Amino acid sequence: MRDPLPDFPGYSLRRAANATSAELSARLGTLDLRQVDASAMMLIESNPGVTGSALARQLDIQRANMVPLLKRLEDAGLIDRAPIDGKSQGLELTTTGRERVTAARHTIETFEHELLARVPEEHRAHLLPALNALWQ
Amino acid sequence: MRDPLPDFPGYSLRRAANATSAELSARLGTLDLRQVDASAMMLIESNPGVTGSALARQLDIQRANMVPLLKRLEDAGLIDRAPIDGKSQGLELTTTGRERVTAARHTIETFEHELLARVPEEHRAHLLPALNALWQ
DNA sequence: TATTGTTATACTCTATAACTATA
């Protein structure tokens, strides 16, 4: 079939994101994590005591949608919450959470390595900076 | 906030796709089109008489989800269906559909041009081939 | 006055299973 769509960067971006996202989700699923769980946990790991609101802003997630996300992580014993003041609560990884995020990072790094291997060498180093220029 | 996530190509890919997709959707919305509508119409334009099933395969959309999509396009007077045999039907753009897809392509090309302008010149030419290597 | 955490809700997108009719 004639297909003019892959010539559009926007289309290719969406297709590439969908394809790789589905694959990564399947792998993180073996750790009982979603992609957003792993992202949130890595941010908490790098910023212990961060609030849910700050996390939401950094991940570009609605504050309201953080509630079930954090509840899931807490119920799974992966994070703890401690009051900062009367209205804010700081988030930290539990011991289990630290182990899980380490496993997740390993899964992700393996995945990204395979991902980049698909890209011809001449283009490889340009992918990340080009992508980050699009949204950062 | 310390944020290790933009160093992961998979994360940057998803963030870039989300950000650009939201922007493009808003622009296509002024033409009463969704992204997938524009994609489907461009494929029909390039392959007049194509079936809905073939379209679904090319776009990686479930056959079942093509039904409301095509109904929407037909109700809007953008496509016509003509029986090929007893079970298949060929899709074609109407006159209105051809005008609309031309407008959509203009919108998309303008958008992509702005998109690529955000990417530093040294990386620009590498984006599309790198992306296409990830899913094609 | 702005922000945090929360509840409730609706909407879009997508996936699955099943069915009929036809190739």
Added chain:
DNA sequence: TATAGTTATAGAGTATAACAATA
């Protein structure tokens, strides 16, 4: 036996509005 079109439905993911309590 495989494919086309379809129906119905369920599950994610996300967006909006509103609220009480606190900074």
